[in-house]
Amino acid sequence: MITIDHLTKRYGAQVAVSDVSFSCQPGTVTGFLGPNGAGKSTTLRSLVGLATPTSGTATIAGRRYADLPNAGRQVGVLLDAGAQHAGRTGREVLSLSAMVLGVGPERVDEVLGRVGLAGRPAGKRLGNYSLGMRQRLGLATALLGDPQVLVLDEPANGLDPEGIFWMRGLLRGFADRGGTVLLSSHLLHEIEAVADQLVVISGGRIVAQGSKDELLAGKGTLVRGPDRALLDRALQAAGIAVSPGPEDALLADADALAVGQAVAAAGVVLTELRPAGGEGLEGLFRSLTGHAGAGQQVEEVLA
Ligand SMILES: Nc1ncnc2c1ncn2[C@@H]1O[C@H](COP(=O)(O)OP(=O)(O)OP(=O)(O)O)[C@@H](O)[C@H]1O
Numbered sequence: 001m002i003t004i005d006h007l008t009k010r011y012g013a014q015v016a017v018s019d020v021s022f023s024c025q026p027g028t029v030t031g032f033l034g035p036n037g038a039g040k041s042t043t044l045r046s047l048v049g050l051a052t053p054t055s056g057t058a059t060i061a062g063r064r065y066a067d068l069p070n071a072g073r074q075v076g077v078l079l080d081a082g083a084q085h086a087g088r089t090g091r092e093v094l095s096l097s098a099m100v101l102g103v104g105p106e107r108v109d110e111v112l113g114r115v116g117l118a119g120r121p122a123g124k125r126l127g128n129y130s131l132g133m134r135q136r137l138g139l140a141t142a143l144l145g146d147p148q149v150l151v152l153d154e155p156a157n158g159l160d161p162e163g164i165f166w167m168r169g170l171l172r173g174f175a176d177r178g179g180t181v182l183l184s185s186h187l188l189h190e191i192e193a194v195a196d197q198l199v200v201i202s203g204g205r206i207v208a209q210g211s212k213d214e215l216l217a218g219k220g221t222l223v224r225g226p227d228r229a230l231l232d233r234a235l236q237a238a239g240i241a242v243s244p245g246p247e248d249a250l251l252a253d254a255d256a257l258a259v260g261q262a263v264a265a266a267g268v269v270l271t272e273l274r275p276a277g278g279e280g281l282e283g284l285f286r287s288l289t290g291h292a293g294a295g296q297q298v299e300e301v302l303a
Pocket of ligand 1: 034
């Protein structure tokens with residue numbers, strides 16, 4: 001289990017993370033989302049001992065990363081897949097890590113196979129690796145010690161659509177076997193597909209957290225009609241609170257039946273009436289952070 005408790009990290013006058021609290025349970029994938037500079041990396045770096053919290057704590061199984069005995073056997077970390085010596089081969093990188101972790105050399109072949117780098121790719125120097133291959137090697141390193149917890153910063157970076165699909169299966173399988181996964185990503189569709197819990201951070205503060213299903217379900221009813229002002233008045237006259245919805249829609253704070261009855265009684269024409277929340281993760285992200293998500297990236301790659 002991962003526990004972030006009232007974590008604050010300042011760099012001089014810059015507050016990177018402010019009073020952040022959340023936890024990640026075994027058997028779940030938690031997606032950590034936020035716009036550029038929101039504080040995702042700082043939170044993950046604090047969790048794995050690469051940044052010292054100004055206040056608060058970030059622990060794994062109740063201990064700070066630095067206090068975990070043989071941390072690499074308990075926590076697999078992928079923070080910057082590019083941070084490896086370009087002259088070493090993939091196999092050499094893993095063999096060195098295996099020695100440090102005290103795992104047998106057979107485990108190197110096992111994880112190379114698992115991330116799709118077995119055979120010739122394993123013998124190539126990292127300088128000749130694509131970003132996607134480096135990312136796969138980073139995941140192999142994270143998995144090497146057979147940990148129960150994975151902490152991954154942007155693991156889908158540089159992976160092609162097939163690679164993203166593969167990674168999704170790998171993370172899902174890891175969690176389904178009881179593992180704990182915390183991953184940050186800009187790829188909202190990716191997070192939507194793989195995560196069961198979401199934590200959204202913006203400006204260093206948590207702006208939403210909970211199960212993906214709950215957060216995406218939304219509240220109230222989305223209505224649209226040719227005369228927005230008339231629709232607004234009819235709902236308010238029926239005692240239903242109304243707020244602006246996406247584009248020219250209205251968000252009514254009542255269920256679909258009550259909204260339908262109110263507009264029918266007032267004789268107002270509708271062009272759309274449905275439970276709110278169907279805008280998916282991108283809509284949620286935009287409403288919480290004021291930023292457009294990067295969900296389009298996957299479609300662009302696929303196009
Ligand atoms: N070492 C540092 N020194 C000073 N400021 C820093 C440092 N690391 C991060 N920051 C600042 O803290 C804030 C949060 O940065 P962080 O890298 O955690 O965001 P992020 O959500 O990971 O962003 P991105 O999605 O762009 O990677 C930013 O304003 C950043 O400039």
